[in-house]
Every structure is written in C-alpha cells, then in structure tokens.
Amino acid sequence: MTSPTNVPQNLIRPDKDMFLGEENPFESMMSRFDFAAQKLSLDPGLYKVLRSPEKQIIVSVPFLRDSGEVEVYTGYRVLYNTSRGPAKGGIRFDLNVTLDEVKALAAWMTWKCAVVNIPFGGAKGGVVCDPSQLSNAELERITRRYTATIIEVLGPDSDVPAPDVNTNERVMAWIMDTYSMHKRHTVTAVVTGKPVSMGGSLGRREATGRGCMIVTREALKRLRLPIQGTRVAVQGFGNVGSVAAQLMEQQGMKIVAVSDKSGAVYNPDGLKLRDVMQHSRQHRLLSEYRDAEHITNAELLTIDCDVLVPAALENVITSQNAARIKARIICEGANGPTTAGADRILEENGVFVIPDILANAGGVTVSYFEWVQNRAGYFWDEPTVNQRLERIMVESFAEVAGMSGRFGLNMRIGAYMQAIERVAAVHRLRGMYA
Numbered sequence: 001m002t003s004p005t006n007v008p009q010n011l012i013r014p015d016k017d018m019f020l021g022e023e024n025p026f027e028s029m030m031s032r033f034d035f036a037a038q039k040l041s042l043d044p045g046l047y048k049v050l051r052s053p054e055k056q057i058i059v060s061v062p063f064l065r066d067s068g069e070v071e072v073y074t075g076y077r078v079l080y081n082t083s084r085g086p087a088k089g090g091i092r093f094d095l096n097v098t099l100d101e102v103k104a105l106a107a108w109m110t111w112k113c114a115v116v117n118i119p120f121g122g123a124k125g126g127v128v129c130d131p132s133q134l135s136n137a138e139l140e141r142i143t144r145r146y147t148a149t150i151i152e153v154l155g156p157d158s159d160v161p162a163p164d165v166n167t168n169e170r171v172m173a174w175i176m177d178t179y180s181m182h183k184r185h186t187v188t189a190v191v192t193g194k195p196v197s198m199g200g201s202l203g204r205r206e207a208t209g210r211g212c213m214i215v216t217r218e219a220l221k222r223l224r225l226p227i228q229g230t231r232v233a234v235q236g237f238g239n240v241g242s243v244a245a246q247l248m249e250q251q252g253m254k255i256v257a258v259s260d261k262s263g264a265v266y267n268p269d270g271l272k273l274r275d276v277m278q279h280s281r282q283h284r285l286l287s288e289y290r291d292a293e294h295i296t297n298a299e300l301l302t303i304d305c306d307v308l309v310p311a312a313l314e315n316v317i318t319s320q321n322a323a324r325i326k327a328r329i330i331c332e333g334a335n336g337p338t339t340a341g342a343d344r345i346l347e348e349n350g351v352f353v354i355p356d357i358l359a360n361a362g363g364v365t366v367s368y369f370e371w372v373q374n375r376a377g378y379f380w381d382e383p384t385v386n387q388r389l390e391r392i393m394v395e396s397f398a399e400v401a402g403m404s405g406r407f408g409l410n411m412r413i414g415a416y417m418q419a420i421e422r423v424a425a426v427h428r429l430r431g432m433y434a
C-alpha cells in the first residue's frame with residue numbers, strides 16, 4: 001500500500017487502495033454523471049464542459065510547528081462549476097484528501113446546489129493533514145496560510161467555503177478574519193458555518209442532520225411505511241449523524257445503533273440516545289460506552305434495521321458488503337458513501353437510496369440562508385430558518401422522486417438528472433464565451 005510520506009500507517013483508511021477502480025471518488029461521480037447525461041440526451045458540447053472542473057488549485061502550505069520546526073502541507077481548492085452562482089463548498093482537513101477526492105466533492109457540490117435549486121456553483125477544498133496531531137495554534141496558522149494562499153478565488157461573489165470533515169465554526173472564523181484583514185474591512189459573507197455571534201445563521205449547525213431527517217420521513221411516507229418505531233442505524237456520530245439521530249428519535253423513530261471511529265453501540269430495542277449523546281459530548285469514545293452491546297463499524301452497516309444513515313466518509317457501502325445490507329432505506333448523510341458497484345446491488349435488492357446530493361443538502365441550503373442574511377444584514381429567527389429548510393427539502397425530494405418516477409430510474413440518477421438539467425439550462429442561456 002502506498003501512503004503519503006511521514007503519515008503513520010494506522011491513520012490511513014485500510015481499504016483505501018484495495019478497490020481503487022470502484023472507490024476512486026471522481027470516477028464514481030463521473031459514472032453516475034455519464035449515465036444521467038445519456039438519459040437526458042445532453043448535447044456533446046455541454047457534456048464535455050460539464051465533465052471538466054473549471055479551476056483546480058494546488059498549493060503548498062508552509063507553517064511553523066509549535067516546536068519552531070517548519071512543516072509544509074499540501075492544500076487544494078477546486079471550483080467545479082460556477083454557472084449558477086458563486087462557488088460553494090466545504091474545506092476538509094484530513095490525511096486522505098487527494099485532488100481526485102476534492103474534484104469529486106466539488107462536482108457533488110455543484111449537483112447538490114442545483115438539486116435544491118439554490119443559486120450557487122460547486123467547490124471543495126482540503127488540506128492533507130491530521131488535525132488530531134496538531135495544536136490549536138498550529139491549526140490556526142495552517143488555516144490562515146491556506147486562506148491567504150488561495151485568497152484570489154475567495155469572496156462572497158466568487159467562492160464561499162464552509163465546514164466539512166474535521167473543520168468547524170472556529171476554522172470558519174479564522175478564514176473570515178484572514179480574508180477580512182486582507183480586504184481591510186469585515187466580510188462576513190465570505191464563509192458560512194460561522195459562529196452565530198459573528199454572523200452565522202441560527203440552525204446551520206443542525207441543518208445537515210435536519211435535512212436527513214426530513215428526507216427520511218418523506219421516503220417513509222412515499223413507501224407507505226410507518227414513522228413510529230422505524231429502526232434506524234447511524235454510522236458516524238459527528239455533526240451530521242448525531243443531529244440526524246436526535247431529530248429522527250423526536251419523530252418517533254427508534255435509534256438502534258450509532259458509531260464513531262472507535263466502534264458502534266447497538267441495542268435492538270433502541271439506544272438511550274440522550275445518554276449516548278452525553279457520553280460523546282464529554283469527548284469519550286463510543287467503545288467506552290457501557291450501556292449497550294458493542295459491534296464493529298462494518299457490522300453496523302449490515303444489522304437488521306429499516307433505515308441506514310451512513311454519515312461518516314466515502315466508500316463505506318461497496319460491492320463487497322451491499323448484498324448484506326438489510327435496511328429498506330439508505331439516507332446518505334455523508335458525501336459519496338456508496339460506490340457505483342454497490343448501487344447496482346442495492347437497486348436489485350429493492351433498497352431505496354436517498355442520494356447524498358439530496359439527503360445531505362440541508363447543510364448547504366442553510367449556508368445559502370446564512371449568505372443571504374449576511375448580505376442583507378438582517379437575521380432570521382430559528383423557526384424561520386427551519387421552516388424554509390423544510391420547504392426546500394420536501395420540494396426537492398418530490399422533484400427528484402418525480403424525475404426518477406418519470407424515467408423509471410433510481411433516486412440517485414433522478415437527482416443527477418434534475419441537477420444536470422438545471423446547470424445545463426443556464427449554460428445554454430449564457431452561451432459560450434469563446
């Protein structure tokens with residue numbers, strides 16, 4: 001197995017290189033894009049344009065360790081498509097960040113913003129690093145240097161970052177400050193997912209998980225399945241998974257399993273979610289939680305449940321385990337959790353997949369609300385944010401279901417078709433500057 005230099009082996013995802021064909025995220029995204037484009041009879045010129053990222057930036061990020069030693073990390077920012085508006089998408093700090101991954105995630109952001117019909121293009125960024133091995137001061141220096149290095153693309157009208165894997169409100173505050181220092185005035189709308197006290201939106205932190213809950217509820221209704229007592233397993237207990245679990249429980253669903261990177265806890269009669277939440281809020285690993293059965297992360301994916309919410313990382317549902325999945329519905333809280341090979345198996349087995357670009361679009365939708373509020377200088381209360389999010393998620397679910405029904409295709413391809421059609425329509429109207 002090849003690995004970046006100086007990276008401890010145990011921090012690399014063990015299966016990273018094993019099924020590279022199946023697991024290359026850009027190939028994975030493209031295979032769905034190609035299929036949807038063909039179904040739409042997209043014209044060959046536009047097909048070529050939409051397959052290519054607009055801009056790919058690779059930067060070196062030098063910074064000082066607390067020890068005084070100089071370290072140089074690699075950072076990326078990819079603007080995939082900006083035809084519908086400013087580029088939008090998170091920044092992740094992770095050892096597994098690669099250019100191909102960032103390209104795929106930037107494309108997914110483009111389709112995601114189009115699926116929920118918000119006026120943004122798609123982008124993504126990343127720095128190859130392991131934040132758990134960095135001090136707060138080191139993280140701040142990396143964030144500021146990365147921001148300053150890509151500053152020419154950033155801006156409320158051009159490219160607006162947000163949190164993603166291993167980044168949070170605090171990182172957004174540093175980006176906003178660095179950008180504002182360079183511009184010589186405070187520019188809140190340059191990032192979303194900021195602390196509420198400095199221009200963040202109420203409800204943003206919960207938005208992705210809330211969106212997952214809403215589309216799962218819509219899927220249950222569509223399949224004429226009860227909400228009460230529906231058994232849910234959630235992989236990943238971070239910002240997305242923990243909120244989704246809580247809100248689903250509030251709807252009457254039963255959370256039977258949750259996991260973090262240390263492992264999963266399981267109780268077929270329903271976990272005491274409040275206890276589990278409290279345990280993890282104290283920064284304790286789920287493997288140390290006492291009051292439930294322990295299973296592995298891999299086992300969680302195939303346990304007996306009605307709804308499975310993969311809310312961690314890419315490529316967890318592959319052709320290797322898809323046939324063993326028992327859930328009737330998969331709600332993709334993470335980006336790219338299911339490979340194209342797994343999609344085929346799930347479809348054959350009648351599993352209803354709510355694709356990532358719809359299922360986790362609640363986050364970017366409230367990011368849009370935050371950007372709107374920043375630009376208007378007028379803030380909404382939380383019920384207003386949640387009601388508007390609810391409306392967009394319910395409508396988008398219905399539109400995707402309508403598209404997939406009309407063509408007799410699954411929800412993922414329906415979502416891609418909806419998105420590609422919207423992006424393509426704008427390209428046709430704008431024409432080509434050549």
Ligand code: GLU
Binds near residue numbers: 089
């Ligand atoms: N990182 C989140 C996502 O993948 C949010 C992006 C945003 O709010 O711009 O959708």
